[in-house]
Amino acid sequence: MNAKIILACLLWLALSLPAQAQGFAGLGTEAEGFSVPVPGQSFEFPQDHGPHPTYRIEWWYLTANLIGEDGRDYGVQWTLFRSALAPRGGEGWQSPQLWMGHAGLTTPDAHFHAERLARGGVGQADVTAEPFKAFIDDWALTGRGLVDDAFDALTVTATGIDFSYDLDLTATGPLVLQGEGGYSVKSAFGQASYYYSQPFFEVSGTLNLPIATVAVTGRGWLDREWSSQPLAESQTGWDWVSLHLSTGERLMGFRLRDREAPPFTSATWIAADGTPTPFSDGALTMTPVSTTEVAGRSVPTSWRVQLPAKALDLRLDAINPQSWMAVSVPYWEGPVRINGSHSGQGYLEMTGYGAR
Secondary structure, eight states, rough: OSSOOOOHHHHHHHHSSSOOOOOOSTTSOOOTOOOOOTTTOOOOOOOGOOOTTSSSSSEEEEEEEEEEEOOOOOEEEEEEEEESSSSSSGGGGGGGGGEEHHHHHHEEEEEEEEEEEEEETTTSEEETTTTTTEETTTEEEEEEOSSSSSSSSEEEEEEEEEEEEEEEEEOOOOOOTTTTTTTTEEEOOOEEEEEEEEEEEEEEHHHHHHHOOOOOEEEEEEEEEEEESSOOOOOEEEEEEEEEETTEEEEEOOOOEEESSSSSEEEEEEOTOOEEEEETTTEEEEEEEHHHHETTTEEEEEEEEEEGGGGGEEEEEEESSSOOEEEEOOOOEEEEEEEESEEEEEEEEOOOOOOO
């Protein structure tokens, strides 16, 4: 979102703050001295590609749907999270900034993942806006050459115990502001984030798997989001999609599940030229079709996604239903195929599905 993985950053805060009752949202109810998003704020590029340390949580989140030279479907995820213990702080080891990296690689019959953790201020992880580079240890999302925007041409690398990838990303369309001009509302109570995307990447490169190195091409989607109170206290998890439709349009959509109310939904329809049309709560419907037993959980891995205003009625099916990210705070993340009123491919992320 994505309303992205606030869950993952809660672990960092739990390790560093006094123990207290803290629900799934945790960070959502009080900003506690941090900056908060407000409507009508203008973005400044390339500065906003970099970090916003006075906000509590932030991420750089890339997914890619790929086809190998072997004709098989693949998916790649690369995410760098920044979370802050305080809105202000010192340098070096006194920095309140914490970093977490996630990398995933999905095939039709296997899912690989890895995690990196770092403390800010000591050179192990950081983001610079110009020239653009986001890194944690030897994982990096790096700008390539002189381009109009820092996100127009990137290289991404990551390495796990049993996989690695090295991909080049080239944008063929503009940045897209999500929500109302980049102000993305997450609940009926007004929790919100700043959120924009680059959904027009053409991707090429190599995947290194235990059995082979595979050359791949495909499409990528990069999300940028930051906030200080991203969810309402009663919200228990989310289901988020980014979809590349065969007609040239794209769709970002999510539903935030709530133990006290119906899910809160949001969507952005992105025309082939990049023009966004935002849809507020209730316009998008996401309905689970079937579930899969994954890591002791029942997880919906087939979905019906409907946006009647655009005559959209889709069936999403996971390429690999076992795409479980068994990291510090686990979640499901993987590529999907699209059928129905439109065809295409995309990515699905689901959080908050607890073990039985």
